[in-house]
Amino acid sequence: MRRVAVAGIGLTKVGEPWEKSVRELFAEAAVAAMKDAGCQAVDALYVANMSGGHLQHQLQFGAMMAEAIGRPGIPAMRVEAGQASGGVAFDEGVKAVASGLCDSVLVGGVEKMSDMLPECVASSQAMAEDQEYVAFTGVTKTGLSAILHRMYTEGFGARPEDVAMFAVRGHDNAVGCAHAQYPFKLSIERVMASPMEADPLHMMECSAVCDGAAAILLCPAERLRDGVEVAGTAVATDAFSIAQRGDPLTLRAVRRAAERAYAVAKVAPKDVDVLEVMDDTTIDGVLSLEGLGFAKRGEGAAFVAAGGTSKEGEIPTNTFGGLKARGNPLGATGIYQVAEVVLQLRGAAGPNQVKDARIGIAQSMGGVGSTCSVSILRRG
């Protein structure tokens, strides 16, 4: 296998750009990535998108985006794995370069929700759950996370305020981030006073509706000097519904993907300098931390509350705000995460910079942990 490096990254500001189409958003990120790489060649295109069929009534994003970025003709496809679409597409792109089959692969993600009715967006997100046995009841993704939240606080005696601190820490980090949806601080009081979205999860513990696109150009590592390398990636799944899991508070897909990626990268959690985890809701973030091995079972929330994930803490986490504050454009989110790790490892994170970051991890999740991708990157 060849070593793979990140040649370029591109991000759009997460927000509500009603004046831009899903195609324009994607092209903006993709062209930025090519420019950043100083490379116009693209051998293959992977487009991560979750809800374009439901929201834009658009399929076949591969061919559409190949044309949109000025490369009609190249092999292209859409990869979908719910909210893990971006991370899974990245894994697939890395393999295409590692195998020697491609020399220059563009992996991009895009999602556009802000100009849709809220109920459309909610039903779209619920499609990543089992329609026959779970989603038909009307439960939302947030509703399922709320079940885990209650199991967590009641089972481990964790404080709801500690879980909610995940959102506060994210907002702390988003300050100064030009591409964040909500680049401002948020107090724990304000989080706990916000309305319930799905009891016991408050609205301010949940990521919001938004639009965004991100792209990464991958190339063989030998082409770059002192670049950021992909040290290891892995994808894993778990029983589709939380009701089918013996222990729903252990995200086995996260564990499995992490174990494999750690083994490939020859890295342990203690070696990691910066981390981007999936916090569609606060409890998703807490359980992800535990699944990745950065906190013990049942202790993740207290770890966050104690400052373990802060920029100066043990493991700086979601250093641009995470899904809550940078924003969560579903299929694109996994690509934002990897791009943000790259910014950290390049020392190009500006006010969000973690000092001397050498090894970083991006973790994304589809459904409530049904699919997970873990990508480990290293400064060359």
Added chain:
Amino acid sequence: MRRVAVAGIGLTKVGEPWEKSVRELFAEAAVAAMKDAGCQAVDALYVANMSGGHLQHQLQFGAMMAEAIGRPGIPAMRVEAGQASGGVAFDEGVKAVASGLCDSVLVGGVEKMSDMLPECVASSQAMAEDQEYVAFTGVTKTGLSAILHRMYTEGFGARPEDVAMFAVRGHDNAVGCAHAQYPFKLSIERVMASPMEADPLHMMECSAVCDGAAAILLCPAERLRDGVEVAGTAVATDAFSIAQRGDPLTLRAVRRAAERAYAVAKVAPKDVDVLEVMDDTTIDGVLSLEGLGFAKRGEGAAFVAAGGTSKEGEIPTNTFGGLKARGNPLGATGIYQVAEVVLQLRGAAGPNQVKDARIGIAQSMGGVGSTCSVSILRRG
């Protein structure tokens, strides 16, 4: 790169099995493929599906099907490229084994439409076209093919009856095929007397609504003796909309994918013994034949009418009936095609057997040629 072989195949009968869910259909095909291979190991799963989001309100087919086939935990994802989803997923699965990253990859496709309202299915198929510039007008996939049909007959002086013969030839071949939707003969008179679906395309020139699932288990070639090997695969795209193409009657995605696959496989059209092409409508089939190099530009319809694609003809094509007669379960169709080529190369095609078939091709297409996959297989 390692050589890749087909260890096992599984197909469900194309039809209207209302009593089976999309999950059950997929599992049936996947379990059949594992049984056929005599192998229970699956390192990774690629699920091809086009319209599950719109029709079943179901996303994240990867994790769902990994569990459905009894392998929760494995890496899994959905690949979507319109009606080319199956072929593109196959290409991706082949690369996973060729690269040495996986030893046993299951590629399956599934689609379930028959229990949906016809207008839902039509709008779902139109989603593979450009929503902003094309599909919003209300034009269907068949409507776009009808435009090409008119350009073809008027531009080349081809006879509509000759184009329609593509459907007749397909039905000829479907006789005796246990998994075909319509295993009976169809006369040219009946085709031409059927109502217009999109003038000048008759209803009997178009594939019908149906359900189906197919699966293929891939492994390294060294594990099989005398098996069927994957000689070369390729995916390519074209300008997304036919209106953006200088010459809409040349399917450039087909040309590009074919050229690459021929080069990798070191095969020319004259070496090919059996062919499965995309005939969502008759004109799609005719243009695909030309794009693949089996007929000259503008001569494909006459070639079909003269018997060139019949079982005893120059290049036996759609030997189990093709999309028209075997059936076209969208995302699954590309997998059916490859599986049928495998049956031919194994000499296991029963009454549909082409004598001494050694090299076969499966070609699938998303939209009206926006994405194309070409897979060349060879008897070991």
